[in-house]
Each structure stands twice: as C-alpha cells, then as structure tokens.
Amino acid sequence: MDIAKLANLAKLKVDKKEESYFERQFDETFKIIDQFKDLDTSKVASTYIVTGTKNVMRKDEIDSSRVLSQEEALCNAKKQHNGYFVVDAILNGT
Amino acid sequence: MELNAFITVNKKKGKGIPIAVKDNFLTRGLRTTAASKLLDDYIPQYSATVVRRLEENGYWVYGKTNLDAWCHGSSTEISDYGPTLNPWNQKHLAGGSSGGSAAAVASGVVDVAIGSETAGSIRGPAAWCGVVGVKPTYGRVSRYGVIAMGSSLDSPGVLSKDVAGAARVLKIIAGKDSKDATTSDNEVPDYELSLTGDIKDLKIGVIENYFLSEMDKEVVKKTLDTVEVFQKLGAKVSNIKTLDPKYAIGVYTVVQRSEVSSNLARYDGIRYGKDRGFFAEEAKRRIMLGTYTLSTGYADKYYKKAQAIRTLFINDFEKLLKSFDVLIGPTMPGPAPKLGATKGQAMFGEMADILAEPAAISGLPAVSVPCGFVGGLPIGLQIIAPQFSEDKILNVAYAYETSNRA
Numbered sequence: 001m002d003i004a005k006l007a008n009l010a011k012l013k014v015d016k017k018e019e020s021y022f023e024r025q026f027d028e029t030f031k032i033i034d035q036f037k038d039l040d041t042s043k044v045a046s047t048y049i050v051t052g053t054k055n056v057m058r059k060d061e062i063d064s065s066r067v068l069s070q071e072e073a074l075c076n077a078k079k080q081h082n083g084y085f086v087v088d089a090i091l092n093g094t
Numbered sequence: 095m096e097l098n099a100f101i102t103v104n105k106k107k108g109k110g111i112p113i114a115v116k117d118n119f120l121t122r123g124l125r126t127t128a129a130s131k132l133l134d135d136y137i138p139q140y141s142a143t144v145v146r147r148l149e150e151n152g153y154w155v156y157g158k159t160n161l162d163a164w165c166h167g168s169s170t171e172i173s174d175y176g177p178t179l180n181p182w183n184q185k186h187l188a189g190g191s192s193g194g195s196a197a198a199v200a201s202g203v204v205d206v207a208i209g210s211e212t213a214g215s216i217r218g219p220a221a222w223c224g225v226v227g228v229k230p231t232y233g234r235v236s237r238y239g240v241i242a243m244g245s246s247l248d249s250p251g252v253l254s255k256d257v258a259g260a261a262r263v264l265k266i267i268a269g270k271d272s273k274d275a276t277t278s279d280n281e282v283p284d285y286e287l288s289l290t291g292d293i294k295d296l297k298i299g300v301i302e303n304y305f306l307s308e309m310d311k312e313v314v315k316k317t318l319d320t321v322e323v324f325q326k327l328g329a330k331v332s333n334i335k336t337l338d339p340k341y342a343i344g345v346y347t348v349v350q351r352s353e354v355s356s357n358l359a360r361y362d363g364i365r366y367g368k369d370r371g372f373f374a375e376e377a378k379r380r381i382m383l384g385t386y387t388l389s390t391g392y393a394d395k396y397y398k399k400a401q402a403i404r405t406l407f408i409n410d411f412e413k414l415l416k417s418f419d420v421l422i423g424p425t426m427p428g429p430a431p432k433l434g435a436t437k438g439q440a441m442f443g444e445m446a447d448i449l450a451e452p453a454a455i456s457g458l459p460a461v462s463v464p465c466g467f468v469g470g471l472p473i474g475l476q477i478i479a480p481q482f483s484e485d486k487i488l489n490v491a492y493a494y495e496t497s498n499r500a
Contacts, residue, residue, distance in 0.1 A: 006382040009389075010355060011362075011370055014378065022379060025440035029347065029383065032441060033396070036344040036403050046401035047408060049246060049276065050457030051233045051481065056275035066273060072139040076366030085364050 001026055097179045097188070099197040100157040101127055108154025113263070114198040114207035116191075117158035118165055119250070120239040121145055124155065128241045129173040130163040132361055132372035142239025143274065144208060144250050144267045151266045156204055159194025164358065165210065165243045166376045167191050168218050168443030169436045174374055177433060181223060182471055186430040189219030190443070195253045196223035206254045206263050210240060212247045213346050213454035214426075214447030217462040219253070221474025222430035224464045226254045226491065228264055229450075231481045232457035233278045235264075236271035244353040247346075247454055257463065257492040261285035264484060280482050288485035289492040294328035296490070297418045302333045304423030304449050313473055316466035317424045320475050323497050324422075324490075334418065337410040341403055342451035343444050348387050348400035349455065355384025379440060408456045411478075420490050421478045424449060425462040429471035453478045463491040 003022050007014040014022065070083055079086035101117045102125050115121065118128045120138035122145075127133045145155065162172040170178040170193025178193040180186040181201040188197045192209030196219035199207050209216045211229040220227025228251045235250040242248065250267065254260035265286065270279045300321060305314050321331050358381050363369035373381070387396040414421060426446060436442040444451075453460045458481060462474035475494070477487045 001386065003382065006385050007378075010359075010378075010381045010385045012373065012378050012381060013371060014382075018375075018378075022382065025379065026383060026386075029440055032444070033344040033347055036341050036399065039341060039403055039406060041399060041402035041406070044402045044405050046398050047405045048401060050404075050408065050455075051231070051276070051278060053233065053276055053278070058272070063272075066140075068139050073365070075139060076136055078363065078368075087364055 097181055097184070097197045097201055098176050099159055099178050099194040099201065099203065101129060101160050101175050101194070103157040104155050110152040110154050112156035112204050113148055113153045114157055114159050114195055114204045115145060115155050116161055116195050116207070116209050118161060118210060118241040119145055119208060120241070121155055121158065124158065126158065126241070127175070128164050129161045129175055130372065130374070130377070131174045131368070133367045136366050138239075140239060143236035143271045145239065147267050148208070148263070159192070159198055159207060161194055162191040162376070163374055164241070164354075164377055165191040165212060165215055166354070166380055167436065168214055168446045170194060170219070171433065171436050172376050179433070180430050180471070186432055186471060187222065187435060189222035189430060191215040192253060193219045196220055196225055196227070199223070199225045199253050199255055206252060206259045208250065208267070209253050210248060210250045211454065212244045212249075212350060214443070214450030216251045216253060217425050217450050217460060217474065217476055218447055220462045221425035222472065224472030226257050226260050226464070227462045227474070228252045228260045228484070228488070229454070229460050230264065230268065230484055231278070231459045233276045234268050234459070234482065234484065236274040236277050238271055238273035242357040244350040245357060246353060247350065257488055257495050258286065258289060261289055261488050268484070278482065283485050285485055285488055288489050290489060291493045291496055293324065293490055293493045296329045296420070298324055298329050298331045298490075299334035299414060299418035299421045300331060301336050301421050301423035303335050303338065306427055308427070309424070310428045310468060312468040313424055313428055316468060316473060317475055320422070320465050320494060323494055327493055327497060334414055334421065336414065336421075336452065337407055339448050339452050342407060342455055343448055345400045345403045345407070345455050346451045347441070347444050348396045349404070351380050351384035352388045352397050353384070354380045355382070355388060404455050407452050411453070411456050411458060415480045419479065420486060423476055425474035425476040429468045429473050449476070457481060459484045459487055461487045461491045463494055465494070
C-alpha cells in the first residue's frame with residue numbers, strides 16, 4: 001500500500017516513520033476486514049440507507065433560519081480580506 | 095481526582111434543568127471541539143437541532159463532554175484533551191466515544207447527557223460506566239449540527255441515570271427535522287407513557303452467539319441472570335442465533351472509514367478551525383484507510399462489498415424480529431479495561447464494539463441497561479428491537495430496572 005500517495009490524496013502530511021507504522025497497521029486492519037470475503041454477496045444488493053428514505057425535496061425558497069450573515073459566516077476565519085475568505089492560490093499566475 | 099468528563103463547562107448558568115452535551119454537537123456561542131485541537135478555538139454560529147430542542151424544552155447546556163477526537167474510538171482515551179476516567183475505578187477507561195457524557199451521568203454531575211453513536215459509542219460507555227444508554231433508530235434524531243463521522247450510521251442519543259430520564263429526553267429530541275433529510279416523519283410516541291413495566295408474554299430472543307468464547311465467565315453469568323428476571327415478569331424467553339457478529343467488524347470499519355475520509359475533507363482551515371496538520375494519528379489513519387477503500391479499483395472490493403453484507407445483517411435481524419419482540423445480549427464483551435489499553439491498537443474500538451456493530455449497521459434502536467458488576471466495574475445488557483421501536487426497548491429496560499423494587 002502506498003501510504004505517501006494516500007496521504008497526498010487526503011492532503012495529510014505523513015513522515016517516513018509514520019509511513020511504515022501506518023503500513024503495518026493497515027495490514028493488520030485488512031486481515032480483519034478480509035474475513036468478510038467468506039460471505040457470498042453475488043446476489044445481494046448493497047444498502048446505502050437503512051431506513052429506505054427516498055430523495056427528499058424542498059421548495060427552492062430561502063429558509064432564513066439556516067442562513068448566516070456575512071459577518072457570522074466569517075467570524076471563525078483565520079484569514080479574511082474585504083469581507084471574503086482568503087484561500088490559497090490554485091492557479092499559476094501568468 | 096478529576097474525571098476529565100468535560101472539555102468546556104458553560105460559564106453562563108441557564109434556567110431549568112442542566113444537561114451535558116457531547117462536544118461534537120454545535121452549541122451557538124459555546125466552544126465546540128469534537129475533542130480535536132484542530133477545532134480548539136471554534137465557536138459555532140448556530141446550534142444543533144438536538145440542542146435547540148432541549149433549550150426550547152426547559153434544559154440548559156451545563157457543559158460539553160469529552161470524547162475520542164472526532165468520535166474516532168471507544169475509550170475516550172484518544173481525545174486531544176486527555177482521557178476521561180471511569181468514575182467506578184479511575185485506573186480504567188470510561189469507554190467511548192461518548193465517554194465524557196457517560197462519566198458525567200455516572201458521577202452525578204447531571205442526570206442526563208446527550209451522546210452520539212456510530213457503532214457502540216453510546217451503549218459502550220453506558221455499559222462501562224453503569225448508566226442507561228439509548229442508541230435510537232438511524233433517522234429518529236436529527237444529525238443537523240452534529241459534527242459528522244459516518245453519515246449513514248450516526249445516531250444522536252441519550253445517556254441517563256435511569257430509563258425514565260432517557261425516555262423523557264428522547265421524546266424531546268426525536269422527530270422529523272427539515273434540516274436533516276434523513277430524519278423520519280414517523281410519529282414520535284410518548285416514550286414515558288410506554289414505560290408500563292408490563293412485559294407479560296413478550297417474546298425475547300437471547301442471542302446465543304453474542305456470548306463469545308473468550309468472554310469473561312462472570313460477564314456471561316451476570317448477563318444470563320437477567321433471563322430469569324424476564325421470565326419472572328412473564329416474558330417468553332428462547333435462545334436464538336444471529337449472523338456471526340465478526341463480519342460486522344469489517345463492514346463497520348470499511349463503511350465508517352470511507353465516510354470519515356469524505357466528511358473530514360471539509361477541514362481545510364479556511365472557514366473555521368486550524369489546518370489539516372492538526373489532525374492527530376487516529377484521524378489520519380482513518381482518513382487514509384477510507385481514501386483507499388473508496389479509490390478506483392477498491393471501491394467495489396471493499397465499500398460495495400461491505401454495503402452488501404450490511405444487507406445480509408438487515409435481512410437476518412428482520413427475520414428474527416418477525417418471531418421475537420426484542421433480542422438481548424451483553425453490550426460489551428467485558429468490563430472497562432485499564433487506561434492505556436488502546437495504545438498501538440489500530441482496531442481497539444472495532445473489536446471492543448463487536449456486539450454493538452450488527453444493530454448499528456442495520457440502523458436498529460438498542461439500549462444498554464446496567465446489569466451488575468464484574469470485578470467492581472459495571473457491565474450492561476443490550477436490548478435490540480425493530481426500527482422505530484424505541485418505546486419497546488425502553489419498556490423492557492424499564493421492566494428490568496424496576497424489577498428489584500417490587
């Protein structure tokens with residue numbers, strides 16, 4: 001298992017020592033998970049929601065009880081500029 | 095000695111009845127950390143539906159209780175704010191992830207506390223701390239404003255010193271919420287009124303294969319002693335077998351890690367909280383494993399397979415619950431282990447919660463009620479019923495709890 005690749009996909013920093021530690025633990029974990037291969041599920045449908053709820057729709061209207069003011073939305077942001085969140089650049093400037 | 099049950103105690107004393115709330119429920123204006131330093135300075139701008147409903151019904155939040163960070167664990171030892179100690183013996187774990195809530199109730203700080211369960215996180219600490227723990231049906235209680243762990247499993251619930259207290263609070267927090275589309279519009283019965291203690295002719299199935307071969311003999315004996323009590327109360331008790339719970343460990347591990355990797359992707363330190371460098375070891379391990387089980391080529395092998403076995407568990411319970419009103423068995427394989435038991439154990443929680451996982455992945459309601467002591471530490475009996483039968487499990491728990499008073 002390529003731990004460095006997984007860490008990169010998940011945007012996590014993992015050092016070399018941790019890499020081998022996690023790798024060992026993942027091997028142990030998959031030994032336990034792999035027990036479920038004993039069960040034949042070739043004719044069994046997967047369950048993604050246990051209560052059988054179907055798509056729930058609502059009117060396309062603003063529900064003011066779940067809207068934050070701009071000031072509230074920004075109140076926990078470490079970096080802000082002119083009432084906006086500041087994010088890292090994702091494009092190279094040309 | 096302090097138990098370290100609370101991460102934050104509310105400085106503003108409210109009016110009404112104090113209640114402790116697990117620190118993964120958002121509380122407007124009151125710090126909410128999920129026991130992770132990543133959210134050390136996070137002050138929510140709104141409250142969870144559960145909290146709002148409690149405040150509208152005469153309760154005030156006394157404090158925010160400790161948990162395994164992000165609910166990742168079954169010990170409350172994997173908290174960035176230090177472990178919660180077991181009130182019965184402070185060298186032992188409180189259980190988790192709702193360990194702070196269980197300890198707050200067991201030590202008498204509050205009569206009732208709010209917890210949440212993905213698989214075992216209410217029932218486990220309730221059993222280990224000697225209190226009542228109710229994990230409702232998935233979708234019975236709103237997840238709005240609860241810091242997400244495994245979204246197809248997360249079930250907010252109640253820990254209480256007695257069954258009546260749990261019934262009272264569950265009635266307040268249960269029900270449809272327009273802010274959580276997975277909540278059910280099934281009517282919420284008056285759970286307190288359902289506590290008659292009458293279980294005459296009730297059909298109870300004792301899950302034989304939940305008494306694992308490696309289990310402490312005293313735990314087996316104390317749990318089986320409850321059968322006699324139920325028989326005296328007029329219930330019809332027989333032994334039954336379920337699908338082997340060992341398969342639930344894999345299902346739960348895959349589904350939960352997958353959902354964790356997706357849910358914890360939002361913590362980027364931009365809108366709130368600190369950056370991803372603040373995730374501790376357990377969160378990193380879970381996020382990466384979930385990233386793997388959801389990745390191309392492995393999603394079918396693991397995620398889809400796990401969800402198919404989930405169907406097998408649902409079908410198995412459905413069949414059994416056609417012939418039985420409730421199923422009972424031990425909540426946990428043993429009493430609380432000593433502090434430090436989780437060290438280096440990547441699967442401590444999943445193994446400890448083996449008996450809680452089948453009902454959880456099937457979305458069934460279950461209650462853990464104290465049923466004695468082993469080596470000076472409490473153990474619990476769990477009672478499982480069909481979806482939306484919280485009234486039934488609460489009444490059976492109540493019948494057991496009050497049987498000694500007759």
